[in-house]
Amino acid sequence: MAIRYIPYFPNTLEGQALLDNFVRTKRVLRYRDNNRAIERIERGMPFYEIELRERVGTNADRNLLVQGECLSACAYLKDRGITVDLVYIDPPFASGADYAKKVYLRRNPKVAEAVRRAESELDIDELKTFEEKMYGDIWNKESYLNWMYENLMAIRSVMSDTASIYVHLDWHIGHYVKILMDEVFGEDNFRNEIVWKKYGGVKNQASQRYTTQTDSIFWYSVGEEVTFNVQYRPMSQKYVDSEYKYVDEEGRRYALLRGRSYQGSGGQTKKKYLDENPGSPITSLWDDDNLQLNTSSAERVDYATQKPEALLERIIKAGSNEGMVVADFFGGSGVTAAVASRLGRKFIHVDINLNSIQVTRERLRNAGAGFDVMEVKDGVSLYRNPVQTMEKLRTLIPGLRNEEALDKFWAGAVIDTEYGMVPVYLPNLMDGTTRLLDKPLMNRILHEAMPDLPEDTRRVVIYYIDIDNRKDIERFIKEQNNTLIEVEFRDLKQVLDEVVVEDYAEWSMSVERNELFEGWKVEILQFQSDRVRRKIEEVNQKNRQQVLNLRAKGKNREYTPIELSEEGLETIEWVSLDCTTSEKCAPWHSECEIKVDKSGYVIKDGIKTEALWDASIRVPDKPLRMKIRNICGDETVYVL
Numbered sequence: 001m002a003i004r005y006i007p008y009f010p011n012t013l014e015g016q017a018l019l020d021n022f023v024r025t026k027r028v029l030r031y032r033d034n035n036r037a038i039e040r041i042e043r044g045m046p047f048y049e050i051e052l053r054e055r056v057g058t059n060a061d062r063n064l065l066v067q068g069e070c071l072s073a074c075a076y077l078k079d080r081g082i083t084v085d086l087v088y089i090d091p092p093f094a095s096g097a098d099y100a101k102k103v104y105l106r107r108n109p110k111v112a113e114a115v116r117r118a119e120s121e122l123d124i125d126e127l128k129t130f131e132e133k134m135y136g137d138i139w140n141k142e143s144y145l146n147w148m149y150e151n152l153m154a155i156r157s158v159m160s161d162t163a164s165i166y167v168h169l170d171w172h173i174g175h176y177v178k179i180l181m182d183e184v185f186g187e188d189n190f191r192n193e194i195v196w197k198k199y200g201g202v203k204n205q206a207s208q209r210y211t212t213q214t215d216s217i218f219w220y221s222v223g224e225e226v227t228f229n230v231q232y233r234p235m236s237q238k239y240v241d242s243e244y245k246y247v248d249e250e251g252r253r254y255a256l257l258r259g260r261s262y263q264g265s266g267g268q269t270k271k272k273y274l275d276e277n278p279g280s281p282i283t284s285l286w287d288d289d290n291l292q293l294n295t296s297s298a299e300r301v302d303y304a305t306q307k308p309e310a311l312l313e314r315i316i317k318a319g320s321n322e323g324m325v326v327a328d329f330f331g332g333s334g335v336t337a338a339v340a341s342r343l344g345r346k347f348i349h350v351d352i353n354l355n356s357i358q359v360t361r362e363r364l365r366n367a368g369a370g371f372d373v374m375e376v377k378d379g380v381s382l383y384r385n386p387v388q389t390m391e392k393l394r395t396l397i398p399g400l401r402n403e404e405a406l407d408k409f410w411a412g413a414v415i416d417t418e419y420g421m422v423p424v425y426l427p428n429l430m431d432g433t434t435r436l437l438d439k440p441l442m443n444r445i446l447h448e449a450m451p452d453l454p455e456d457t458r459r460v461v462i463y464y465i466d467i468d469n470r471k472d473i474e475r476f477i478k479e480q481n482n483t484l485i486e487v488e489f490r491d492l493k494q495v496l497d498e499v500v501v502e503d504y505a506e507w508s509m510s511v512e513r514n515e516l517f518e519g520w521k522v523e524i525l526q527f528q529s530d531r532v533r534r535k536i537e538e539v540n541q542k543n544r545q546q547v548l549n550l551r552a553k554g555k556n557r558e559y560t561p562i563e564l565s566e567e568g569l570e571t572i573e574w575v576s577l578d579c580t581t582s583e584k585c586a587p588w589h590s591e592c593e594i595k596v597d598k599s600g601y602v603i604k605d606g607i608k609t610e611a612l613w614d615a616s617i618r619v620p621d622k623p624l625r626m627k628i629r630n631i632c633g634d635e636t637v638y639v640l
Contacts, residue, residue: 002046002047002048002378002436002466003047003048003049004047005043005044005045005046005047005075006044006045006047006075006078006079007044007045007078008041008044008045008078008153008154008156008157009157037146037149037150039438039440040150041150041153044075045071045072045074045075045078045154045157046071046072046075046378046435046436046466047072047075047076047079048068048072048075048376048377048378049376049377050066050068050072050076050374050375050376050377051374051375051377052372052373052374052587053067053373053374053375053587053588054361054372054373054587054588054589054590055370055371055372055373055587055589056361056364056365056369056370056371056372056373056590057368057369057370057371058370059370059371059372060370061346061370062082062346062372063337063341063346063347063348063369063370063371063372064347064348064349064350064371064372064374065331065337065349065357065360065361065364065371065372065373065374066348066349066350066351066374066375066376067351067352067353067354067356067357067373067374067375067376068350068352068374068375068376068378069350069352069376069378070151070154070155070329070330070350071150071151071154072376072378073329073348073350073376074154074155074157074158074329075154076374076376077158077348078157078158082158082325082348083158083159083160083163083325084158084159084160084163084325084326084327084348085159085160085162085163085227085319085320085324085325085326086163086164086165086166086227086315086316086319086320086324086325086326086327086345087155087159087163087164087165087166087326087327087328087329088165088166088168088312088315088316088326088327088328088336089155089165089166089167089168089328089329089330090168090305090307090328090330090332091148091151091167091168091169091330092144092330102302103631103632104598104631105562105564105570105571105631106569106570106571106572106573106596106598106600106613106631107570107599107600107612107613108565108567108569108570109569109570109600109612109613109614109615110565110567110569110615141173141176144173145173145176145177145180148177148180149180149183149184151329152167152180152181152184152185153184155327155329156184156185156222158327159222160222161222161223161225162221162222162223162225162226162227163221163222163226163227164191164219164220164221164222164226164227164228164319165181165185165219165220165221166194166217166218166219166315166319167181167217167218167220168196168215168216168217168307169215169216169217169218170212170215170216171212171216174215174216174218177218178193178218181218181220185220185221185222186220189220189221189222189223189224190218190219190220191219191220191221191226192218192219192284193216193217193218193219193284194216194217194218194219194284194285194286195214195215195216195217195284195285195286195287196214196215196216196217196286196291196311197213197214197285197286197287197288197291197292198213198214198215198292199213199292217315219319227319227320227321227324228318228319229317229318229319229321230281230282230318231281231282231314231317231318232278232279232280232281232282233279233280233281233282233288234279235277235279235280240253240274243255244274246271248271252273252274252275253273253274253275254271254272254273254274255271255272255274256269256270256271256272257269257270257271257272258270282314282318286311286314288310290308290310291308291310291311291314292308293306293307293308299335301333301334301359301363303332303333303355303356303359305332305333306332306333306335307332307333307335308335309335309338309339312335312336312339312340313339313343316336316339316340316343316345317343320340320345322343322344322345323344323345323346324345324346325345325346325347325348326340326345326346326347326348327347327348327349327350328347328348328349328350329350330350330351331349331350331351331356331360332351332356333356333359333360333363334349334356334359334360334361334363334364336349337349337360337363337364337369337371338360338363338364338367338369341364341367341369342367347369347371354633354635355633357373358574358629358633358635361373362595362606365590365606366605366606373588378435378465390426390428390429393411393426393492393495393496394411394412396495397414397424397463397495398414399414399415400412400413400414400424401413401414403421403423405421405454406423406453407449407452409425409448409449410423410424410425410449411424411425411426412424414461416459419458419459419486420456420457420458421454421456421457422457422458422459422460422461423453423457423460423461424460424461424463425445425449425460425461425462425463426463426492427463427464427465427492435465435466436464436465436466436467436468437462437464437465437466437467437468437473437489438467438468438473439468439472439473439476442473442476442477442480443476443480445460445462445487446477446480446481446482446483447480447482450481450483450485451482451483453485457485458484458485458486459485459486459487459488460485460486460487460488461488461490462487462488462489462490463489463490463491463492463495464489464490464491464492465491465492465493467489470489502636503527503528503529503530503531503532503628503630503634503636504526504527504528504529504530505524505526505527505528505626505628505636505638506524506525506526506527507522507523507524507525507626507638507640508522508523508525509521509522509523509623509640510523512618517618518620519618519619519620519621520618520619520620520621520622520623521616521617521618522577522616522617522618522619522623522626522640523614523615523616524569524572524575524615524616524628525567525615526567526568526569527567527568527569527571527572527628527630528568529568529571529630529632529634531630531632531634532571532630532631532632532634533564535632536562536564539562540561540562543559543561544559544561547559567615569615571630571631572596572628572629572630572631573595573596573629573630573631573633574593574594574595574596574628574629575593575594575617575626575627575628575629576588576590576591576592576593576594576626576627577590577591577592577593577617577619577623577625577626578590578591578623578624578625578626578627579591579619579621579622579623579624580624581624581625582624582625582639582640584625584637584639585637588625588627588637591619591621591623592604592605592617592618592619593605593617594613594617596613600612600613601613623640624639624640625637625638625639625640626638626640
């Protein structure tokens with residue numbers, strides 16, 4: 001349950017036209033959940049405890065990485081009086097797609113050196129790999145727009161008076177969100193629609209339509225005054241060589257321009273120096289080649305939907321000055337925070353996915369930035385990210401199965417000896433607005449979902465994360481339930497607590513002294529991750545079935561399962577040592593950390609090496625704790 005609710009504004013609804021554009025149309029854009037969204041906004045943003053997980057550097061600028069949802073993060077900022085000067089968000093596009101990352105098994109460090117001596121460099125394509133879902137972008141239009149409306153209201157509430165927001169979307173939902181932004185920020189504060197060409201050449205024309213090469217970025221300000229620095233498109237070298245052909249005694253290049261003559265004399269010549277010409281002002285069409293992120297780009301971090309640094313550099317330079325606060329509430333790969341830090345701005349990175357926090361933390365730490373890593377303690381123990389947690393939940397609720405007689409509102413049903421088929425409702429962890437079981441949601445269950453159930457339904461089970469005054473809701477059910485169906489409540493947090501199970505590790509620790517190093521060595525002897533093994537078993541089973549299906553069609557295919565060694569060390573991606581405290585749950589302090597890349601080579605404290613990992617890590621002082629991350633992204637802390 002939220003500790004309290006933080007108002008969006010001093011007078012929450014004063015001056016806010018709540019979805020009036022939708023109501024005025026009197027047509028298909030009037031959504032049935034608008035009233036529910038308004039009630040939530042009137043109540044305020046949910047404020048939860050927020051825990052410091054790690055401090056990197058001194059963090060004098062109070063930079064933040066927050067694992068949590070946009071609303072909860074904004075509630076925290078609002079409560080602390082923190083305002084932001086520039087917002088860039090790249091939220092889900094309501095595209096109906098799931099996004100995944102490739103997971104690579106590393107080399108077994110026990111045999112890595114022997115393998116290197118025996119063979120040439122291993123081709124990345126030959127590495128055994130599988131995919132893990134990172135987040136889902138599966139929404140219906142009504143739910144998405146109400147969710148997005150609340151997020152925009154929350155973001156607006158923490159923006160300074162001269163702040164801007166750039167919202168990055170595509171053709172799926174962008175035109176609808178533009179209407180929401182007119183409501184939240186005001187039509188008069190719409191500045192530009194920027195059209196970004198996200199990639200270059202197109203190999204194949206899309207069937208029955210034009211191939212889409214662009215996204216839209218909607219730029220709004222909070223008020224009339226706004227921070228805006230004109231950006232310029234640099235001149236091509238060909239143009240510079242042809243026009244600025246002259247060099248003066250100081251070495252400055254210049255062009256000779258002939259001025260106008262009104263006497264027919266031909267006019268005077270004038271020098272125009274190259275270093276005084278910034279180029280052409282940037283327009284709303286951003287089709288520069290350098291704004292595209294190529295597949296071979298060095299800045300890629302294997303994160304779905306990653307955006308190029310040059311794109312964010314343009315936005316941040318235009319919309320903020322040094323020392324200002326730049327925020328991204330759907331931070332993804334951390335490009336906004338990384339570029340903001342490099343340009344001398346303060347940053348706030350928010351994302352609900354653990355992988356986003358991990359990737360961004362390493363990116364910023366390697367760049368020498370200081371920041372705090374925070375976690376919103378909203379009572380939900382996520383299994384890596386919301387989409388994987390939702391999939392995992394179905395296996396943790398005994399007897400839950402799909403039922404064709406039920407619509408998509410219900411997660412499935414369980415069979416009870418007394419009540420027969422019992423429909424089960426689960427809140428959608430990918431949609432934070434369903435976390436709280438309140439009267440509007442209960443009203444929808446009673447009057448929309450339950451009347452459509454099969455006639456012989458006698459009971460339903462409603463799982464919740466938070467519940468708004470349970471006695472009041474139970475009284476509401478007695479008054480409003482026009483069916484004979486009983487309603488049973490269950491706390492989903494008790495189920496979620498069973499999701500996170502720690503990995504097992506064995507290690508040895510010793511003092512090491514030689515001509516190159518003096519300090520402590522920790523060698524990992526065993527690492528067993530039940531979660532990774534289960535995932536590999538699923539992948540093997542799927543691949544085996546695909547091969548059998550192909551053979552049944554007469555195609556000759558071989559099946560090679562993914563196998564792990566007894567030590568399991570090839571499932572380790574990252575190791576860190578803390579020499580500061582032995583308290584398991586205290587904020588982390590990384591004295592030394594290594595990351596094992598796809599080919600088994602060591603990246604130590606952000607520096608790539610040519611050494612294959614030998615299953616050990618070294619620090620000058622005695623280590624007190626060790627943190628290990630498996631290749632799927634799960635982290636476990638061990639007291640040494």
